[in-house]
Amino acid sequence: MRGDWAIFILASIVVGVVVYALILAPLVLWRRRSDELPPQFSVNRRVEIFSVAIPLALIAFLFYVTYTSEVSVDAVAAHPFATVDVTGFRWSWRFEYPGAGIRILGTPGRPPELVLAQNETTRIDLRTDDVNHSFWVSDFLFKRDAVPGIVNRFDLTPVRTGTFRGACTQFCGLEHTLMTFTVRVVPLEAYRRWIASHGKAPV
Amino acid sequence: MMRWLTTTDHKKIGIMYMASTFGFFCIGGLLSMIIRAQLSEPGLSLVSPHAYNQIFTLHGTAMIFLFVAPFGIGLANYLIPLQIGAPDMAFPRLNATSLWLFILGGLTVLSGAAAAGGAAASGWSSYAPLSEIAIATGAGQDLWLIGILMTSVSTILTAVNFIVTVFLYRAPGMTMWRMPIFTWEMVATSLLILMAFPPLAACLCMLLIDRHLGGHFFDPASGGSAVLYMHLFWFFGHPEVYVLILPYFGVITEVVSVFSRKPVFGYVGMVLSAFAIAGLSMGVWAHHMFTTGVVDNPFFAGVSFLIAVPTGIKFFNWAGTMWRGAIQLSTPMLFAIGFMLNFLIGGITGVLLASPPIDYEAHDSYFAVAHFHYVIGGGSLFAIFAALFFWFPKFSGIRLDERLGRAFFYTMFVGFNCTFLPMHFMGLEGMPRRVYTYDAVAHLPILNLISTIGAGIMAIGVLLFIANVVISARKRVPAGDDPWGGYTLEWATTSPPPEFNFTKLPPIRSERPVFDLHHPELTAKAGR
Numbered sequence: 001m002r003g004d005w006a007i008f009i010l011a012s013i014v015v016g017v018v019v020y021a022l023i024l025a026p027l028v029l030w031r032r033r034s035d036e037l038p039p040q041f042s043v044n045r046r047v048e049i050f051s052v053a054i055p056l057a058l059i060a061f062l063f064y065v066t067y068t069s070e071v072s073v074d075a076v077a078a079h080p081f082a083t084v085d086v087t088g089f090r091w092s093w094r095f096e097y098p099g100a101g102i103r104i105l106g107t108p109g110r111p112p113e114l115v116l117a118q119n120e121t122t123r124i125d126l127r128t129d130d131v132n133h134s135f136w137v138s139d140f141l142f143k144r145d146a147v148p149g150i151v152n153r154f155d156l157t158p159v160r161t162g163t164f165r166g167a168c169t170q171f172c173g174l175e176h177t178l179m180t181f182t183v184r185v186v187p188l189e190a191y192r193r194w195i196a197s198h199g200k201a202p203v
Numbered sequence: 204m205m206r207w208l209t210t211t212d213h214k215k216i217g218i219m220y221m222a223s224t225f226g227f228f229c230i231g232g233l234l235s236m237i238i239r240a241q242l243s244e245p246g247l248s249l250v251s252p253h254a255y256n257q258i259f260t261l262h263g264t265a266m267i268f269l270f271v272a273p274f275g276i277g278l279a280n281y282l283i284p285l286q287i288g289a290p291d292m293a294f295p296r297l298n299a300t301s302l303w304l305f306i307l308g309g310l311t312v313l314s315g316a317a318a319a320g321g322a323a324a325s326g327w328s329s330y331a332p333l334s335e336i337a338i339a340t341g342a343g344q345d346l347w348l349i350g351i352l353m354t355s356v357s358t359i360l361t362a363v364n365f366i367v368t369v370f371l372y373r374a375p376g377m378t379m380w381r382m383p384i385f386t387w388e389m390v391a392t393s394l395l396i397l398m399a400f401p402p403l404a405a406c407l408c409m410l411l412i413d414r415h416l417g418g419h420f421f422d423p424a425s426g427g428s429a430v431l432y433m434h435l436f437w438f439f440g441h442p443e444v445y446v447l448i449l450p451y452f453g454v455i456t457e458v459v460s461v462f463s464r465k466p467v468f469g470y471v472g473m474v475l476s477a478f479a480i481a482g483l484s485m486g487v488w489a490h491h492m493f494t495t496g497v498v499d500n501p502f503f504a505g506v507s508f509l510i511a512v513p514t515g516i517k518f519f520n521w522a523g524t525m526w527r528g529a530i531q532l533s534t535p536m537l538f539a540i541g542f543m544l545n546f547l548i549g550g551i552t553g554v555l556l557a558s559p560p561i562d563y564e565a566h567d568s569y570f571a572v573a574h575f576h577y578v579i580g581g582g583s584l585f586a587i588f589a590a591l592f593f594w595f596p597k598f599s600g601i602r603l604d605e606r607l608g609r610a611f612f613y614t615m616f617v618g619f620n621c622t623f624l625p626m627h628f629m630g631l632e633g634m635p636r637r638v639y640t641y642d643a644v645a646h647l648p649i650l651n652l653i654s655t656i657g658a659g660i661m662a663i664g665v666l667l668f669i670a671n672v673v674i675s676a677r678k679r680v681p682a683g684d685d686p687w688g689g690y691t692l693e694w695a696t697t698s699p700p701p702e703f704n705f706t707k708l709p710p711i712r713s714e715r716p717v718f719d720l721h722h723p724e725l726t727a728k729a730g731r
Contacts, residue, residue, distance in 0.1 A: 016547065023543050026522065026525035026530060027532070038464055048472050048519075051520070065558075066560060132333065136567075145496065147496075174252050174253060174256065
């Protein structure tokens, strides 16, 4: 996904610079200096064909980039390393590790922490207890909505250790702002220790 | 006074439309000042969370439903009959009905602020189940739904009126292919309204049925669907974006052409691109739903990308119109340039958001907030001021002060970019939209402070505009019939025009009849 951002931002800058030049150059070159009428042309088929063809080629390329990336981002592994049930509710999150008997419950203003193993694929089954929510971790460049009546499934495979900020991005009422959480990514060994120490007594 | 309240004259109706939308703009603008004040530092509590949610809901509602879209309708009300050489709209009484239904609808929405529990607080998109009776218990939500329903019926009626007027009331010689681009853009807008607003009205009715008559349209526990609400809302909501911009593409095209002293470059391309945008915009609604995981993302991404092509045509044609022209940077032209510079950024970030893997990060973050403000604020709002400065002499017979006008433009341009450019980075640093505060992490505090300062600069700008209108109205510098050397028929009549618009029409042999009149040496070739 970082690759997509790089390609799109590069394309944006190129398009931006070219079009800005097309808009600003006439302001410098062709200001009104007398009452003489400028040439009254209004058609140039070649320019018009180019003004369709070039954007078309550019978006065809961007669509190719999007399509290939989307397929890999949305793919879910058949045999993930772990599964976590994530449930949004007004206004916090519940993280459940069904295999290990761990249940982490946040409250508004006391955000819960999701623990993931580095370089391992964790499947998230995302649900909501009430209205629409959205599970967003900006550092993972990823979000997915929790929609009433639907279980949304996606994989997270974090490669960097550390603690990352997460938030609900789908407005869900009064304390939507407080519906934050953190994600702590730890090496596999530490993850195993964490599971073992928290497995018995739900936090 | 009674003459204005009971009028069916399209010009008076147009002016009342524009004046009332400007009132709603001021309300929406004041609300945004509260938002920016609250967010100027992390951890502030100038307003309560409940008040904040009402404020951003009403801000979005006022700006979209009660200002940018209906201002275009008011402007078109004033201009379309003049531009096609007609005495009035096809259905003048229906036209008056639309105006009053709109004003009443707007006031109904705002009256929610006085209801127990306050105004609607579920965002301008009013997603169910958040807006269902179980959660949005107050009458504010009902007043919002009923008010928006009234404005949408008003909009549909006006669209019918525009289409009939343009198709049947054109002056002799005014063939379709000689119509001003603004009128063409309004035809595309009207068709779009007829396709997009009935689903909105249905959606609002369904929500009212859910709330008060025991319906379960949007309740999955009883066999309804929360996704259905999103589909219905965005099936309206995305075409609505083009209802908010197509009229202003028309404004910019007229302004750029007149102030470059050249005909519109690629007239046919301009017309076809308007219809291409209108057509494509009916097939992109689910790009607002990429992150739900229940729509065909590649399809909607592809169609959304395609809109960049007709939009690109417009940019190239504006540049082509300015190319080798004789450009005069009067206030309307400055705003047109500002429009292009800002709107381009909004257009480019729109392409980014239309790519699902990018949208997964940017969606519903401040990046998206920045994007749509560049489109609607930096785009439509700037075009509105271009239109006001361009046609104010026609509306009133007096000129607005040029020096104050230019100062106003530069203030707005700096203020706008200062407010909204930082929002892109807030989004990428993890700030969701619709939050009343944020943690003091990364660069969020400084970015938000810059944004708030920018909002203050814009507020000063708007005050400069109001001062300009007041001062100019006192000074009364006569504008004459055609202060800018305009091309289209509204410049062939007096300022302000008489009742029924024309005592005498010039011959119409091209899309620039008034230019032909003033330049008989360049006899227009009757080709189209």
